[in-house]
Amino acid sequence: MPRPNIIFIMSDDHAAHAISAYGSRVNHTPHLDRIADEGARMDAVFCTNSICSPSRASVLTGTYSHVNGVSSIWTELDYRVPTFIDALHDRGYRTGMFGKWHLGEHGVSRPRGFDAWKIFPGQGDYIDPEMIDENGSHTVTGYATNIVTDLALDWIDEDSDKPFVAMVHHKAPHRPWIPDEKHTHLYADGNIPEPETFFDDYATRSKAVQNVRMTLADDMGSEDLKQDVPEHLRGDEKRRERMSWKYQIYMRDYLQTVQSIDDNVGRVLDRLEEKGIADNTLVVYTSDQGFFLGDHGWFDKRLMFDQSLQMPMLIRWPAEIAPGSRCEAVITNVDFAATFLDIAGFDAAEVLPTSQGRSFRPLLRGEEVEDWPDAAYYRYWEHDDPIHGAPAHYGIRTKDHKLIYYYGAGLDVPGASREVYEPEWELYDLNADPTEVDNVAADPAYASIKAELETKLAQYQERYGDEPYRGPDTPRPEWGPYDEARLARVEEYVRRIRATS
Numbered sequence: 401m402p403r404p405n406i407i408f409i410m411s412d413d414h415a416a417h418a419i420s421a422y423g424s425r426v427n428h429t430p431h432l433d434r435i436a437d438e439g440a441r442m443d444a445v446f447c448t449n450s451i452c453s454p455s456r457a458s459v460l461t462g463t464y465s466h467v468n469g470v471s472s473i474w475t476e477l478d479y480r481v482p483t484f485i486d487a488l489h490d491r492g493y494r495t496g497m498f499g500k501w502h503l504g505e506h507g508v509s510r511p512r513g514f515d516a517w518k519i520f521p522g523q524g525d526y527i528d529p530e531m532i533d534e535n536g537s538h539t540v541t542g543y544a545t546n547i548v549t550d551l552a553l554d555w556i557d558e559d560s561d562k563p564f565v566a567m568v569h570h571k572a573p574h575r576p577w578i579p580d581e582k583h584t585h586l587y588a589d590g591n592i593p594e595p596e597t598f599f600d601d602y603a604t605r606s607k608a609v610q611n612v613r614m615t616l617a618d619d620m621g622s623e624d625l626k627q628d629v630p631e632h633l634r635g636d637e638k639r640r641e642r643m644s645w646k647y648q649i650y651m652r653d654y655l656q657t658v659q660s661i662d663d664n665v666g667r668v669l670d671r672l673e674e675k676g677i678a679d680n681t682l683v684v685y686t687s688d689q690g691f692f693l694g695d696h697g698w699f700d701k702r703l704m705f706d707q708s709l710q711m712p713m714l715i716r717w718p719a720e721i722a723p724g725s726r727c728e729a730v731i732t733n734v735d736f737a738a739t740f741l742d743i744a745g746f747d748a749a750e751v752l753p754t755s756q757g758r759s760f761r762p763l764l765r766g767e768e769v770e771d772w773p774d775a776a777y778y779r780y781w782e783h784d785d786p787i788h789g790a791p792a793h794y795g796i797r798t799k800d801h802k803l804i805y806y807y808g809a810g811l812d813v814p815g816a817s818r819e820v821y822e823p824e825w826e827l828y829d830l831n832a833d834p835t836e837v838d839n840v841a842a843d844p845a846y847a848s849i850k851a852e853l854e855t856k857l858a859q860y861q862e863r864y865g866d867e868p869y870r871g872p873d874t875p876r877p878e879w880g881p882y883d884e885a886r887l888a889r890v891e892e893y894v895r896r897i898r899a900t901s
């Protein structure tokens with residue numbers, strides 16, 4: 401069998417609970433469901449830093465933010481950290497990248513290792529977007545999700561004997577949620593079900609979480625809603641009515657943009673059939689992270705609650721994955737690079753030695769892997785996010801529990817734009833409390849579990865070479881691509897990996 405092709409379709413902010421294969425209560429996604437039916441639905445894939453650029457950098461490099469330097473949307477990918485694309489390109493793969501890049505457009509931050517690429521600057525636009533390629537910047541007429549798919553399919557159609565890897569990165573369903581004209585009739589009846597935790601009162605939560613500025617009630621503004629809040633819904637006493645009103649508009653627009661993704665995924669699947677290459681082409685659908693769809697009264701992401709932490713992941717590869725497979729193993733976006741290399745026939749330890757991830761290919765075949773990690777390590781780095789007010793934190797997520805430490809950063813930011821709180825813990829029992837509304841960090845009944853998880857958290861930080869927060873002098877990854885201290889850190893990391901592997 402020749403080496404498989406890889407089509408990696410990644411959308412932006414598409415939560416698993418807006419995909420019917422994951423049991424969505426709010427929409428129907430027949431083409432995404434087809435991938436799940438004909439392949440695998442991954443049920444515990446988590447991002448390691450829930451925002452756009454960091455997740456993209458982790459996917460490409462197989463490393464955490466503190467290694468690749470992309471800790472926030474304000475940082476660019478360190479060109480010295482190799483990617484799985486570099487590795488595949490060097491070993492005979494044809495490589496293409498289309499759509500949202502969001503890791504810098506200039507100089508060394510541009511897409512590298514790709515035979516062909518065409519990207520949006522920054523976040524990109526939905527309608528008639530500007531796009532950048534090797535010839536410069538120009539406007540492309542049409543709707544972004546269709547355009548990105550067209551570009552990828554045209555490139556796949558080019559004559560070549562080589563296997564290919566196509567990165568198909570959609571703008572949707574990221575803000576500002578502008579649908580394709582043909583989907584504007586969908587979900588417009590105002591009856592989209594509200595989530596169970598919609599009116600969460602945050603009673604047991606940390607102050608840091610109680611005060612994030614991601615609420616539908618007070619933080620979703622007229623720019624997102626494309627209209628002003630009517631006079632009769634303003635004021636504290638109208639909070640609940642206002643939330644419900646905003647929710648219907650928000651979700652209608654969000655789900656309409658998702659429908660275009662679903663249609664376009666269907667086009668990709670159909671084209672593979674037509675070309676007769678479906679059997680040996682790995683098709684992956686995922687999103688750079690999840691999103692709060694009114695859950696806990698929020699929109700946006702960043703926090704470690706499951707709606708934001710979980711990445712949907714559907715994978716079809718008829719050559720190896722049985723139809724209707726399900727996988728509950730804890731996997732992170734740092735594992736993707738090693739997995740794709742493995743599927744292409746290469747060992748990440750040899751061809752991408754900086755990778756911190758591990759191939760989950762055996763899990764896709766339904767095999768048990770005895771020593772597969774039972775937890776995901778997470779870190780959100782923005783010490784002073786002026787818009788969303790989300791606190792920096794790190795934590796660990798196992799199958800049964802989640803421990804989160806909001807370490808009080810922002811105290812180190814002169815003139816911080818948000819309220820800063822002393823360090824706080826949250827602990828959730830995911831079996832007893834699957835909606836994560838009951839923080840039991842201070843409950844004596846959970847003292848031993850908390851102690852075990854704290855130990856595990858420290859072990860994972862050590863394993864991945866991340867440093868616990870020790871106050872304002874603790875190193876941060878935002879050293880910038882040209883900084884010598886960063887170079888030294890990456891080289892030290894590569895030395896350590898090589899010494900232990």
Ligand SMILES: [Ca+2]
Pocket residue numbers: 412413451452574688689
């Ligand atoms: Ca995103």
